[in-house]
Amino acid sequence: MRIAILGDFHFGYDRFYDDSFVQAEAALSKAQEEADLILIAGDIFDARVPKQEVIARALELFTKLHKKVIAIPGTHERRPHGFVNPVDILVKAEVVENCHARPVIFEKDGERVAVYGLAGVPEEYAKVALERLAPKPVEGAFNIFMFHQNLKEVMPVVEHGLTMDDLPAGFDLYIDGHIHSKCELEKGGKKLLIPGSTVITQVRKEEKVKGFYVYDTKQRVQTYIAIQTRPFISISLKLNPGASLKEQVAAQLSSLDFSKKPIVRFDIDANGTSLDQAEINNLKASYSELCHLFINVDGEEREEAFANLEEVAMTNVSIRERGLLILKKVAQNRNLKIEDVEEAFEMACDAEGRELSDYFIKIASKR
Secondary structure (H helix, E strand, O other), rough: OOOEEEEEOEOOOOOOOHHHHHHHHHHHHHHHHHHOOOEEOOOOEOOOOHHHHHHHHHHHHOOOOOOOEEEOOHHHHHHOOOOOOOOHHHHHOOOOEHHHEOEEEEEOOOOOEEEEOOOOOOOOHHHHHHHOOOOOOOOOOEEEEEEEOOOOOOOOOOOOOHHHOOOOOOOOEEEEEOOOOOEEEEEEEEEEEEEEOOOOOOOOOOHOOOOOEEEEOOOOOOEEEEOOOOEEEEEEEEOOOOOOOHHHHHHHHOOOOOOOOOOOEEEEOOOOOOOOOOHHHHHHHHHOOEEEEEEEEEOOOOOOOOOOOOHOOOOOOOOHHHHHHHHHHHHOOOOOOOOHHHHHHHHHHHHHHHHHHHHHHHHHOOO
């Protein structure tokens, strides 16, 4: 059997909204040509509560598929118990089957494949969640364990994350979402594939190629199939103190094709030159109609990092996500549990009347 392995479409992603749909559709269209079964390792949507327009466009895309699709919710789709997450909507529309906390079995020509999933959970609780779930392979099937978390072997600098050793034993193949660059790992007899996202999000060199894996269960080999994406150009530049930043960037950009509004990333060695953020912002704004310009100075990822609450408001996330980020930061300062904050935030946003007051009375009684 041939199995297509995809992940992290991030439908509705603000920075590259249309790309999130166009590139996922390209991947899914090709996947159903190449495979018997399609797996999606979480973060189909970019937000826990997507806009109706995002859900409608996703449903339109999935209804075009004629192959079985098995998926799990990712960390971007996680909501407290009792709340509907966006993947649940796809399940109710019968275009996706959710394998979280249970095996979903697919059979073709006498061959059985069992897919067992763990939906995205807060990273600091991933190991405990996995131990409590205690997934077991299905006898007589090719067994796949699919999850959506940080993995220390790929991201050694993260504070929280699973390791290959933490993964349940006895499965024939392991699949991880969440990480946006493709990766293949083998350790301790476990084979793991990370398909990466289909849309560029972190604007790093490793994200230049997007696509998905096709795994052949009989030959036990995988093939990576690339899809067409918005052009991504990476340029390294050592500044000449005798010329302005704008002049030197313009010289590099002068020969580029802007017809498809490419993503252009500059990795700049400042060479002792002092650059301020206002100068960089003005430069980016001057090219905003031609390309998506990102500037990384002396290895500092200015596009992704934020150090204070004011910078949170400038990040490319929805207002709802910003609110949760701010609430998490306040909770950390007051030593509150993050999982309680997420639940409280969702209740405050979505619950009404008696349900909301009863919830906060219950929370207050625990303190």
